Amino acid sequence: MITLNGLTKRxxxxxxxxxxxxxxxxxxxxxxxxxxxxxxxxxxxxxVGLDAPTTGRALIKGKPYGELTHPLREVGAxxxxxxxxxxxxxxxxxxxxxxxxxxxxxxxxxVLETVGLTxxxxxxxxxxxxxxxQRLGIxxxxxxxxxxLLFDExxxxxxxxxxxxxxxxxxxxxxxGRTVLVSSHLMSxxxxxxxxxxVIGRGTLIADAPIEEVIAGSSLNAxxxxxxQPDVLRRELARLSMSVEQGDGPRSDELIVVGGSLERIGxxxxxxxxxxxxxxxxxxxxxxxxxxxxxxxxxxxxxAPALSAPTHRKA
Numbered sequence: 105m106i107t108l109n110g111l112t113k114r115x116x117x118x119x120x121x122x123x124x125x126x127x128x129x130x131x132x133x134x135x136x137x138x139x140x141x142x143x144x145x146x147x148x149x150x151x152v153g154l155d156a157p158t159t160g161r162a163l164i165k166g167k168p169y170g171e172l173t174h175p176l177r178e179v180g181a182x183x184x185x186x187x188x189x190x191x192x193x194x195x196x197x198x199x200x201x202x203x204x205x206x207x208x209x210x211x212x213x214x215v216l217e218t219v220g221l222t223x224x225x226x227x228x229x230x231x232x233x234x235x236x237x238q239r240l241g242i243x244x245x246x247x248x249x250x251x252x253l254l255f256d257e258x259x260x261x262x263x264x265x266x267x268x269x270x271x272x273x274x275x276x277x278x279x280x281g282r283t284v285l286v287s288s289h290l291m292s293x294x295x296x297x298x299x300x301x302x303v304i305g306r307g308t309l310i311a312d313a314p315i316e317e318v319i320a321g322s323s324l325n326a327x328x329x330x331x332x333q334p335d336v337l338r339r340e341l342a343r344l345s346m347s348v349e350q351g352d353g354p355r356s357d358e359l360i361v362v363g364g365s366l367e368r369i370g371x372x373x374x375x376x377x378x379x380x381x382x383x384x385x386x387x388x389x390x391x392x393x394x395x396x397x398x399x400x401x402x403x404x405x406x407x408a409p410a411l412s413a414p415t416h417r418k419a
Contacts, residue, residue, distance in 0.1 A: 105129055105283055106151060106252060110160035113146050113307075120146045122307040123160070128285050130251070133278045135298030135315070136287040137394060139402045143307040144287050145183070148254055152181050164252055176205040180245030181254040185237040185261075187244075190230025194221055194240050197229060198247055207248050215243040220269075234261030242270070252283045259293060271297045291391035295319075303394065305401025315390065322388035322396055327369055329359045330382035337378045341369065360386070 106128035113121040121143040128134045138144050149155040151162045153169035161168065164179055172178050188197040198212045216225050219239040224232070232240065238261050245253055255274070259267045274297050278284045288294050294301075294315075301318050303311040311318055319325075331337050334357055338348045341361055346369075351358025361369055366383055373380045 107163040112159045130283040132299035134300045138304040176248035180250040182241040185241035188229045195225040219243045295390035322393035324388035326386045327361045
């Protein structure tokens with residue numbers, strides 16, 4: 105378990121993390137989300153003792169990271185895949201880590217096999233691609249067979265097969281009862297991987313809830329209705345304070361309803377003898393829910409590109 109109590113980090117007059125308090129529990133994958141500059145990396149660095157909090161505490165199984173006797177046996181972290189010395193081989197990089205924490209040398213070969221790097225174990229890290237570096241970083245996190253694991257952008261640089269492998273690995277680790285915290289900007293992948301979400305913005309907590317609860321809270325969740333009598337149904341639904349708009353498709357018989365369940369809308373149609381040809385849920389994606397949650401906390405925005413008229417040259 106990871107516990108944060110009033111965690112705050114200031115750099116001069118800038119506050120990177122402000123009074124964060126939450127728990128990361130074992131047995132599930134917890135996604136750690138937030139815009140660029142939200143304080144995610146700073147928070148993860150404080151958890152593993154790389155940065156000291158200004159106030160508050162980050163605890164792992166009830167202790168600060170610095171008080172763990174053999175930290176790699178209790179906590180594994182991928183925060184920077186380029187952390188290894190480029191002149192060392194993958195094998196010797198992991199072997200040095202193992203010896204420093206009393207981990208059997210046999211674990212080196214085992215984790216290299218787990219991440220698919222056995223064939224390049226004797227190659228220098230400096231020659232590795234971005235994806236290979238990510239796999240080596242994951243191997244380092246797994247080296248001590250820890251109960252607590254933190255991963256910052258673990259699928260960065262991986263091909264689709266590698267992304268799927270990481271997803272299955274994360275879920276498998278959680279299924280074993282481990283505590284798994286994963287930070288990523290890939291919302292579609294996080295939706296497939298995470299059970300629980302912690303969302304921060306400008307260093308403060310925005311959400312701490314199961315992923316389905318976060319998605320269910322989006323205003324973009326709606327019900328699609330197709331009926332040959334859209335005006336009648338629109339009027340009756342509006343009387344019940346439901347928001348009804350014309351569907352975004354080409355059909356004139358489509359309505360998009362916000363604020364009502366499938367059952368309630370169906371009952372209204374039945375009572376008013378309005379035939380219904382389709383009644384379906386339009387569920388928001390995690391990306392849509394996330395964008396709503398963090399809209400007021402985005403620090404770095406990019407204007408939409410201006411589309412210039414095509415230039416026609418005379419032959």
